[in-house]
């Protein structure tokens with residue numbers, strides 16, 4: 079065992095560095111990715127331990143500038159999940175012939191760290207995907223881009239960024255690390271099971287999926303979308319709905335699906351791994367009343383001089399307002415351990431027993447949940463209701 083399975087974040091850096099190819103990733107009965115070591119091949123050289131981001135975290139101390147920001151370019155803002163900071167950063171890198179790495183679904187809806195060197199390729203990287211991203215083979219590719227002198231932007235979870243840093247073993251001036259504030263990831267297999275469940279129930283084939291759809295009706299809460307083929311008519315269509323109607327997304331938002339390592343994340347702290355940290359500015363309404371936070375307002379924090387310098391270089395493309403770190407801190411998860419919900423054990427046991435339909439009926443019966451009706455109310459009624467409740 080490298081690290082306890084409860085602590086492993088499945089970043090796969092050990093798989094990518096093992097000189098004997100003794101390490102692989104398998105799915106456990108709950109649908110989580112687990113590292114497996116072939117004892118016959120293992121020579122106990124310890125390289126895997128030296129690169130493990132859980133054993134060797136590398137965080138930056140202190141903060142430079144932080145605050146709220148969003149893209150002035152509406153197309154970028156609406157292509158991204160939040161204020162479009164990732165889109166603005168990525169544009170600058172690609173405009174200057176650099177390359178960008180982020181998470182994209184492949185044709186089988188398998189989430190993989192993916193390279194983009196032009197705007198067409200970049201499109202698939204936009205937006206949050208709330209499951210573990212597979213980094214297989216990517217750290218070597220990033221190193222080769224860095225060594226060839228290309229400017230590289232890598233945007234990911236803090237644990238995966240740290241994994242890359244440990245893999246590289248040295249600082250590269252041409253690497254910009256951007257992390258998002260992360261409250262955890264679920265397993266690919268859990269997501270796949272949910273896709274299959276919906277496909278069978280509706281007799282469709284889902285071809286593309288997005289977790290964060292921005293459209294006017296979505297101003298109440300998170301909406302997802304998928305493109306699908308109707309297997310009865312052969313027609314291709316778009317479906318979008320509130321998060322609760324897709325089992326995996328409901329489980330994610332109710333905090334049931336995350337890996338154990340996410341509930342006790344060693345990176346959910348004030349000192350950060352990335353040169354720049356980005357996230358949703360959840361409480362922006364408190365400081366800038368009237369602003370539409372669902373259209374996208376991000377928080378940012380520059381954690382290194384490199385991050386600050388880069389941020390200055392793109393500032394003209396953003397609406398920026400500086401806030402004290404304490405304001406930013408109060409708005410998000412920077413304080414470590416979170417208790418998993420009590421019902422998570424039962425949920426996982428049902429998944430392990432293959433009782434997916436019963437599981438949906440027990441935990442994700444959105445039609446019995448008041449939130450479903452609340453989120454579907456017209457915005458005026460919701461606002462009025464909220465005001466009355468606060469009195």
Ligand SMILES: Cc1cc2nc3c(=O)[nH]c(=O)nc-3n(C[C@H](O)[C@H](O)[C@H](O)COP(=O)(O)OP(=O)(O)OC[C@H]3O[C@@H](n4cnc5c(N)ncnc54)[C@H](O)[C@@H]3O)c2cc1C
Pocket residue numbers: 157158159160161162163164165179180181182189203204205206207208209210211233234235258259260261262263356357358359360376410411
């Ligand atoms: C799993 C997850 C949990 C998050 N939790 C929080 C939270 O608790 N609080 C908060 O404020 N913000 C959270 N975010 C971040 C938030 O949703 C936005 O992604 C962030 O604010 C950046 O928005 P953006 O508009 O600048 O760019 P976006 O369009 O959102 O770009 C996001 C970037 O992250 C990459 N990415 C997306 N999904 C993954 C993934 N699974 N693994 C690795 N890289 C990925 C994309 O490729 C892209 O580079 C989370 C995001 C994810 C993916």
